[in-house]
Amino acid sequence: MSSKIRVRFAPSPTGYLHVGGARTALFNWLYARRHGGTFVLRIEDTDAARNTEQAMQAIFDGMRWLGLDWDEGPEVGGDCGPYYQSQRGAIYERHAQKLIDTGKAYTDDAGALRFRLPRLPLTFDDLVCGHMEIDRSKSQSRDGSPEADMTIRRADGGWIFHFVNVVDDIEMAITHVVRGEDHLSNTPKHIELFAALGAPPPAYAHIPLILNKDGSKMSKRDQGAAVGSYIDGGYAPEAVVNYIALLGWSPKDDSEKLSIEELTARFDFAGVNRKGAHFDLEKCNWLNAQYLMHMPMERYVALARPWIAKAGITADDAALTPVLALVKEKAKFLTELPEWIGFFFTEDYPFLPDAEEKLRKPGALDRLAQLADAYREIAAWDAAALEAKLKELATTHAVKAAEFVHPARTAVSGKTVGPSLYHMLEVLGRERVLSRMARAQSTFAP
RNA sequence: GACCCUAUCGUCCAGUGGCCUAGGACAUCGCCCUUUCACGGCGAGAACACGGGUUCGAAUCCCGUUAGGGUCGCCA
Numbered sequence: 462m463s464s465k466i467r468v469r470f471a472p473s474p475t476g477y478l479h480v481g482g483a484r485t486a487l488f489n490w491l492y493a494r495r496h497g498g499t500f501v502l503r504i505e506d507t508d509a510a511r512n513t514e515q516a517m518q519a520i521f522d523g524m525r526w527l528g529l530d531w532d533e534g535p536e537v538g539g540d541c542g543p544y545y546q547s548q549r550g551a552i553y554e555r556h557a558q559k560l561i562d563t564g565k566a567y568t569d570d571a572g573a574l575r576f577r578l579p580r581l582p583l584t585f586d587d588l589v590c591g592h593m594e595i596d597r598s599k600s601q602s603r604d605g606s607p608e609a610d611m612t613i614r615r616a617d618g619g620w621i622f623h624f625v626n627v628v629d630d631i632e633m634a635i636t637h638v639v640r641g642e643d644h645l646s647n648t649p650k651h652i653e654l655f656a657a658l659g660a661p662p663p664a665y666a667h668i669p670l671i672l673n674k675d676g677s678k679m680s681k682r683d684q685g686a687a688v689g690s691y692i693d694g695g696y697a698p699e700a701v702v703n704y705i706a707l708l709g710w711s712p713k714d715d716s717e718k719l720s721i722e723e724l725t726a727r728f729d730f731a732g733v734n735r736k737g738a739h740f741d742l743e744k745c746n747w748l749n750a751q752y753l754m755h756m757p758m759e760r761y762v763a764l765a766r767p768w769i770a771k772a773g774i775t776a777d778d779a780a781l782t783p784v785l786a787l788v789k790e791k792a793k794f795l796t797e798l799p800e801w802i803g804f805f806f807t808e809d810y811p812f813l814p815d816a817e818e819k820l821r822k823p824g825a826l827d828r829l830a831q832l833a834d835a836y837r838e839i840a841a842w843d844a845a846a847l848e849a850k851l852k853e854l855a856t857t858h859a860v861k862a863a864e865f866v867h868p869a870r871t872a873v874s875g876k877t878v879g880p881s882l883y884h885m886l887e888v889l890g891r892e893r894v895l896s897r898m899a900r901a902q903s904t905f906a907p
Numbered sequence: 908g909a910c911c912c913u914a915u916c917g918u919c920c921a922g923u924g925g926c927c928u929a930g931g932a933c934a935u936c937g938c939c940c941u942u943u944c945a946c947g948g949c950g951a952g953a954a955c956a957c958g959g960g961u962u963c964g965a966a967u968c969c970c971g972u973u974a975g976g977g978u979c980g981c982c983a
Contacts, residue, residue, distance in 0.1 A: 473983045508982060573981050590912070601909040602979060608909090615981040622983045646911050646978030667912085670976070674918060678976080704919095707932095711920050715931040734913095734920080737976055741918045744933040754946075791945050863942045870943065878944040 466498030467636050470524075470531070471626065473505040474516035477687040478523035480740065481641060481671045481679065484705040488668055489639045490529045491706070491728040501633055502534030506547045507620045523688035526698050528721060533633075541633040546625050553620050556628045556658055557613065565657045572616035576624070578608060579653050587645070588637075588666035588730040595649050611650055623647065627654040630663060639666045642737075666730050669709045669737045685742045695796030697756065697764055700749040708738040718751060746793065754790040758782060761789055765798055772799030774806045783888050787880035804874045805889065808897070812904075816871035820905045829868040831858070833898040842891050844883035851883075872901035 470486040472478070493500035502524070506512045521536070533539025543549060557574060560566035566576050580597040587593055600608035613624035630638060644651075645667045655662040673679050679686050691701045699721060706724050707717070710733050719727070753761070762782055769781065776784075788801040804810035812820070819825060835850050851869070855862040870882050873894055879885060886894050 471983090475983075505983065511982075569981095571981075575981095593911080595911075597910095599910060600979065603908070605908055608979060612981050617981075619981075621981070626983085641977095642912065643977055644983095649911095650979095669913080672976075707919065709919095713921070715921070717920090717932055736913055738920095739918055741933065744919065747933055750946090793945090861942065866942060876943090880944090881941095882943075 465636075466493060466496045467501060467634050468493050468498060468639055469501035469503050469630070469633060469635050470529075471503045471505050471629075471640075472520050473508070473511075474513060474520060475508070475511040476516055476681050477519050477689055479679075479681065479686055480688060480705055480708075483523060483527060483529075483688050484671065484708060485639065485641055485668065486524060486529050487527065487702060487705060488666075488710070488728070488733070490531075491725055492637065492639060492666075492730075493532075494725045495728055498636075499532045500529075501539070501541070501635070502531035502544065503629060503633065504535060504545045504547075505622065505626070506545055507622065507625055509547065509619070512547075519687075519689055522692070526692050527688070527702055528698060546620070546629065549625070549629070550620075552632060553614075553625055553628055556631075557624070559659075560613075560657060563657075566613065569610075573612045574614035575610040576613050576654065576657065578610050578650070579656075580608070583649050583652060585648065585652060585662070585665065587648075588664060589669075589733045590642075590645060590667055590735060593645075593648075597649055597653075623650060624654065627651050627658065631655070631658060631660040635663050637664045637666060639668065642667045642669050666733070668733055669735055671708055672737050672739050674739050674741055679740060683740075685740060685745065695768060695794035695798075696745075696749050697752045697795070699756075700752040701745065703752070704745040704748050708740065709734050718748065750793045753792065753795070758786060758789075761785060765795055768795045768798050769802075772803065774799065774803065776806055780806075787884055787888060791880065801879070804876070808893075808900075810875045812871070812875040813877070815877050816875050817905070819867050819871045819877060820901060824864070825868040826902050826905060828858075828860075828865050829872055829898055829902055832865050832869055833895055833902075836886075836891065836898075837895060839891075842887060844881070844887045847886050848883040868901075869898070873897045 468489040470482075470489050472482055472486075490500050492498065504517065504520075506517075524531070531537060533541060534544045557566060560576065561574075564577070566574055569575050578597070580600070582594070582596045582598070584592065584594045597608075602608055611621075611623060613621050615621065629635075648665055648667070652662045671679055673683055681687060684690070688701075691698075702721055703719055703724070706719065706728075710728065712719065712727050713732055716723075756764075762778060762785055765781075765785055769776070784802050784805045785798075788798070792798055792801055820829075831854060832851065835854055836847070839846055839850055851865050852862055855865055858864075866882055867877070869886070870879060871877060873886065873889060889897075
């Protein structure tokens with residue numbers, strides 16, 4: 462039996478969790494879950510000056526929101542800890558000493574520790590990019606001189622990314638390094654480091670970068686770049702996971718909507734593209750609406766809860782569920798919910814200008830009164846009966862149904878747009894419908 | 908500058924030599940459904956970067972050009 466797969470996501474807490482990072486984490490997670498491996502979270506906080514507590518929290522929050530749980534790492538522990546590089550100094554010291562003892566590293570004039578690059582031709586097989594052959598002797602610095610020996614420890618004692626990254630991958634027994642393509646060109650150096658440290662290199666899978674829709678590099682400021690913007694924007698996490706999975710990976714058939722279980726079952730590196738993916742928020746939004754529209758009611762209520770509470774609406778599940786069911790396929794984002802359902806939970810709902818206009822139209826109040834009279838007497842208070850009665854009334858008075866529909870809708874909701882009228886009336890109940898109609902009549906009477 | 912990766916509709920993908928007069932999805936534009944707004948249905952426009960090869964045959968293979976991206980840090 463082959464040794465157990467161990468992958469890791471190694472973010473640096475210097476900003477917000479970026480969608481690119483989230484996707485790297487997702488691909489690692491998917492690969493681990495698919496093959497029964499271990500997913501490690503390691504915080505690469507060697508640059509004390511740039512790390513922030515806030516960024517660290519954003520990483521944890523973002524990953525948890527996306528459902529990417531880690532088997533080893535901060536807050537969960539594990540056998541290879543600590544999982545913060547800032548706490549692993551002794552380990553790095555030990556490996557650096559090994560390099561110094563074997564003449565593979567030396568201290569330069571400025572006091573920094575440098576790794577003597579072998580600069581030999583080298584090959585490796587990337588799970589995504591294929592067979593790579595690199596002539597290291599050809600590598601040059603920007604000024605045309607041969608590539609300088611890599612610094613592994615600063616003069617001030619701070620450790621450098623490439624070195625600690627490799628040391629930790631050895632110490633944590635990482636078998637597959639899945640990371641952004643920006644590291645493809647760094648991989649030869651990393652392999653040289655593995656060799657110098659006497660460890661076999663892991664398998665590599667370099668996944669394409671995520672660019673803006675216009676092809677420019679996606680920066681933190683760009684819309685949709687920060688995972689936090691989805692949390693705050695009222696997205697369903699499963700939709701965001703689905704969307705970013707499709708950025709650079711394809712199930713090879715025309716499936717678009719894939720649950721995290723399906724993603725786990727179908728993910729492999731053969732399906733990962735080599736071309737940089739352009740980020741399209743519109744499609745992400747569409748997918749989000751699809752998820753919102755089709756998810757089970759219980760899940761919908763759970764996701765909606767925080768937004769409802771934030772708007773000051775207090776209602777138990779029994780009261781909330783039928784109301785949310787009315788707008789589930791209408792709202793594109795959870796953030797819109799309070800606006801859609803607010804009038805269900807207060808008698809003091811506002812009348813929007815266009816709604817008011819409809820109620821002030823000549824005859825509108827008369828229709829409202831006629832409808833209220835008919836509804837007061839109706840036997841069964843359900844959508845079908847309500848609709849039949851309204852249409853019957855329209856026929857009796859020889860007018861279009863719209864003559865009754867608009868006054869009714871605006872009177873009970875204060876808006877011109879909303880859920881299906883009859884279902885909305887059914888949920889509101891006879892008592893509230895009649896009192897709202899009466900109130901509208903007195904409010905808008907000339 | 909050196910080295911590396913990439914190149915199909917505006918965007919995400921399918922396509923691994925003949926099934927391609929290139930398929931799906933988002934977006935756009937029509938029409939239908941609906942007397943709200945959405946959803947949904949039907950349809951339209953929209954692409955193989957360019958130039959050479961290889962082959963009976965190329966979106967698919969090779970070379971070059973161009974373009975985009977990446978790496979070459981005492982950032983990660």
